Amino acid sequence: xxxxxxxxxxxxxxxxxxxxxxxxxxxxxxxxxxxxxxxxxxxxxxxxxxxxxxxxxxxxxxxxxxxxxxxxxxxxxxxxxxxxxxxxxxxxxxxxxxxxxxxxxxxxxxxxxxxxxxxxxxxxxxxxxxxxxxxxxxxxxxxxxxxxxxxxxxxxxxxxxxxxxxxxxxxxxxxxxxxxxxxxxxxxxxxxxxxxxxxxxxxxxxxxxxxxxxxxxxxxxxxxxxxxxxxxxxxxxxxxxxxxxxxxxxxxxxxxxxxxxxxxxxxxxxxxxxxxxxxxxxxxxxxxxxxxxxxxxxxxxxxxxxxxxxxxxxxxxxxxxxxxxxxxxxxxxxxxxxxxxxxxxxxxxxxxxxxxxxxxxxxxxxxxxxxxxxxxxxxxxxxxxxxxxxxxxxxxxxxxxxxxxxxxxxxxxxxxxxxxxxxxxxxxxxxxxxxxxxxxxxxxxxxxxxxxxxxxxxxxxxxxxxxxxxxxxxxxxxxxxxxxxxxxxxxxxxxxxxxxxxxxxxxxxxxxxxxxxxxxxxxxxxxxxxxxxxxxxxxxxxxxxxxxxxxxxxxxxxxxxxxxxxxxxxxxxxxxxxxxxxxxxxxxxxxxxxxxxxxxxxxxxxxxxxxxxxxxxxxxxxxxxxxxxxxxxxxxxxxxxxxxxxxxxxxxxx
Amino acid sequence: xxxxxxxxxxxxxxxxxxxxxxxxxxxxxxxxxxxxxxxxxxxxxxxxxxxxxxxxxxxxxxxxxxxxxxxxxxxxxxxxxxxxxxxxxxxx
Numbered sequence: 001x002x003x004x005x006x007x008x009x010x011x012x013x014x015x016x017x018x019x020x021x022x023x024x025x026x027x028x029x030x031x032x033x034x035x036x037x038x039x040x041x042x043x044x045x046x047x048x049x050x051x052x053x054x055x056x057x058x059x060x061x062x063x064x065x066x067x068x069x070x071x072x073x074x075x076x077x078x079x080x081x082x083x084x085x086x087x088x089x090x091x092x093x094x095x096x097x098x099x100x101x102x103x104x105x106x107x108x109x110x111x112x113x114x115x116x117x118x119x120x121x122x123x124x125x126x127x128x129x130x131x132x133x134x135x136x137x138x139x140x141x142x143x144x145x146x147x148x149x150x151x152x153x154x155x156x157x158x159x160x161x162x163x164x165x166x167x168x169x170x171x172x173x174x175x176x177x178x179x180x181x182x183x184x185x186x187x188x189x190x191x192x193x194x195x196x197x198x199x200x201x202x203x204x205x206x207x208x209x210x211x212x213x214x215x216x217x218x219x220x221x222x223x224x225x226x227x228x229x230x231x232x233x234x235x236x237x238x239x240x241x242x243x244x245x246x247x248x249x250x251x252x253x254x255x256x257x258x259x260x261x262x263x264x265x266x267x268x269x270x271x272x273x274x275x276x277x278x279x280x281x282x283x284x285x286x287x288x289x290x291x292x293x294x295x296x297x298x299x300x301x302x303x304x305x306x307x308x309x310x311x312x313x314x315x316x317x318x319x320x321x322x323x324x325x326x327x328x329x330x331x332x333x334x335x336x337x338x339x340x341x342x343x344x345x346x347x348x349x350x351x352x353x354x355x356x357x358x359x360x361x362x363x364x365x366x367x368x369x370x371x372x373x374x375x376x377x378x379x380x381x382x383x384x385x386x387x388x389x390x391x392x393x394x395x396x397x398x399x400x401x402x403x404x405x406x407x408x409x410x411x412x413x414x415x416x417x418x419x420x421x422x423x424x425x426x427x428x429x430x431x432x433x434x435x436x437x438x439x440x441x442x443x444x445x446x447x448x449x450x451x452x453x454x455x456x457x458x459x460x461x462x463x464x465x466x467x468x469x470x471x472x473x474x475x476x477x478x479x480x481x482x483x484x485x486x487x488x489x490x491x492x493x494x495x496x497x498x499x500x501x502x503x504x505x506x507x508x509x510x511x512x513x514x515x516x517x518x519x520x521x522x523x524x525x526x527x528x529x530x531x532x533x534x535x536x537x538x539x540x541x542x543x544x545x546x547x548x549x550x551x552x553x554x555x556x557x558x559x560x561x562x563x564x565x566x567x568x569x570x571x572x573x574x575x576x577x578x579x580x581x582x583x584x585x586x587x588x589x590x591x592x593x594x595x596x597x598x599x600x601x602x603x604x605x606x607x608x609x610x611x612x613x614x615x616x617x618x619x620x621x622x623x624x625x626x627x628x629x630x631x632x633x634x635x636x637x638x639x640x641x642x643x644x645x646x647x648x649x650x651x652x653x654x
Numbered sequence: 655x656x657x658x659x660x661x662x663x664x665x666x667x668x669x670x671x672x673x674x675x676x677x678x679x680x681x682x683x684x685x686x687x688x689x690x691x692x693x694x695x696x697x698x699x700x701x702x703x704x705x706x707x708x709x710x711x712x713x714x715x716x717x718x719x720x721x722x723x724x725x726x727x728x729x730x731x732x733x734x735x736x737x738x739x740x741x742x743x744x745x746x
Binding site for chain 1: 666668669671672681686689694695697698701704714716717718722
């Protein structure tokens with residue numbers, strides 16, 4: 001795992017090695033082992049390396065044999081062994097044992113189409129000097145990040161926005177539409193980011209700059225239009241397990257030891273169990289536990305550890321821990337956060353690093369592709385109830401939702417009914433499954449200042465999503481529609497990014513995700529929804545597939561998605577835990593940054609201090625305000641100067 | 655506006671509108687339909703009423719018919735206080 005950056009000059013000036021050095025310097029946390037630069041004429045490429053495969057060879061940027069191609073690559077191509085054999089049969093000769101070189105050879109063979117053969121997670125740039133073409137690509141699901149912009153007739157790109165901001169004369173500005181999007185769906189719609197003019201290459205996309213023109217295209221899509229297989233239950237479970245086992249096997253390819261995250265849930269336990277089947281050497285596992293029992297899953301983690309007999313390490317998280325690292329986390333995420341949940345993962349990757357590990361496998365993606373989340377269940381119940389609105393029995397199913405949200409369950413059914421009430425118009429809305437979440441989130445926009453609200457005007461991200469849904473979406477069943485929405489937006493934009501790549505790479509830790517092997521994803525797409533969620537039993541087919549690979553307690557437990565405490569991480573007994581919390585919520589500071597209405601924030605703070613703020617909306621609002629204030633201070637007001645969160649070990653300045 | 659109404663209204667504005675003027679919040683508006691109350695908001699309303707007016711609200715009384723607008727809440731509080739007063743007198 002690594003960091004990449006580069007500049008392509010379309011003017012008469014060449015690129016400056018010192019500039020590339022400065023850019024790559026901002027993201028050395030992604031690759032502290034080595035760094036390299038290639039500058040020649042109009043192109044400059046930078047690379048920060050975390051050495052995992054071919055520790056001695058594999059330096060980057062890497063040329064092909066005749067030096068006409070240069071690559072800077074972040075990620076892993078897991079099937080490089082098989083691809084290399086094919087290429088060798090076709091006469092290609094290799095100078096190293098790295099997956100990087102395989103990309104170059106396959107590009108020589110197939111040009112841009114080479115990406116279709118890769119199984120892995122990647123963001124890379126190839127400079128094709130013969131064609132004078134810069135070619136960028138990003139993996140299918142969006143595991144690894146890539147951003148770009150234009151400045152002074154130069155195309156500037158990097159793994160993180162920090163690298164781009166290091167380009168001379170950059171003055172970052174807030175993209176208010178991006179902010180509006182994030183304050184509704186928890187992320188922006190790529191290519192838009194929260195920085196005006198800086199774009200994100202969307203997942204499953206390639207981009208070329210050639211003859212002064214930019215061309216972007218998509219090489220893969222999540223398509224539920226392919227139809228379902230008629231597999232019987234047993235047959236389907238066998239296929240799923242075989243596919244997942246193969247996906248895990250190739251994700252163990254590494255020249256350094258590989259560990260695993262254990263959350264206490266089904267997904268990470270099954271992945272860890274599969275790893276155990278491949279190795280006799282002791283396996284290190286890592287997990288987060290919480291002081292607050294509401295969030296803690298230690299009981300199940302311990303059960304999994306005993307069952308799998310791993311060398312286990314855990315980090316116990318308090319609210320104070322979250323408060324202390326939150327500014328660092330925002331610095332790495334480079335965008336506002338609506339939840340504190342990335343912070344414990346940031347501390348977890350630190351623990352892994354302290355154990356001298358660089359690579360961990362986890363169960364990420366299973367809930368998206370196999371229907372694990374309560375949002376799918378909620379949509380199913382609401383539709384079922386709406387079909388017979390007068391039913392006295394059906395609304396009681398609402399009690400089955402979100403068993404982990406204590407406050408929600410303190411209410412009588414009459415109120416649950418009112419909250420989950422189905423408006424007949426919504427039933428026909430393509431976004432039906434996600435409307436409750438997105439509408440609830442959008443309420444926190446009431447805290448925006450007048451100026452911000454008038455700048456955003458009548459813009460609606462939901463309209464933009466409705467207009468950009470894939471052809472055929474209308475014909476997909478409701479379960480597939482909900483899965484598509486979850487996997488296409490929140491997943492790459494928040495889960496894999498703020499809660500994934502960024503908090504892992506902050507401590508140079510690479511996550512690997514067997515459920516995101518595109519063969520597993522494509523198999524899951526063809527599994528009948530009734531096998532994914534049997535009545536209201538989520539991930540039913542995975543539980544069947546897991547069989548004896550996981551302890552019974554983990555298989556039959558109630559699902560609890562990973563969450564962390566929000567308001568109580570920033571305030572204890574009504575008092576801010578850290579000076580920055582106090583400072584950033586002061587009316588003067590709020591007014592200066594201009595994003596929020598200081599009176600409204602004041603009311604929220606009063607509520608927080610009195611201990612009355614407990615709803616989902618209040619928790620989200622406070623976290624959003626703090627993270628946005630931090631983000632503005634760190635990136636907009638004094639770009640490159642980390643005025644907050646200087647505790648961490650990486651003090652890169654832009 | 656009667657005293658209960660104005661107190662309840664101020665509570666709603668401070669806690670759910672975060673001090674927005676509340677100009678377009680009428681006494682009859684459904685707090686649910688206006689999206690002012692999230693999934694735990696009603697517990698905050700109940701907590702406020704119990705504390706401010708010294709009434710005890712039973713689970714079966716937590717229904718939209720009693721609590722879904724400022725008017726309904728105020729009427730509910732009046733009724734509860736009336737009931738409590740009546741009971742109080744009897745017990746004396």
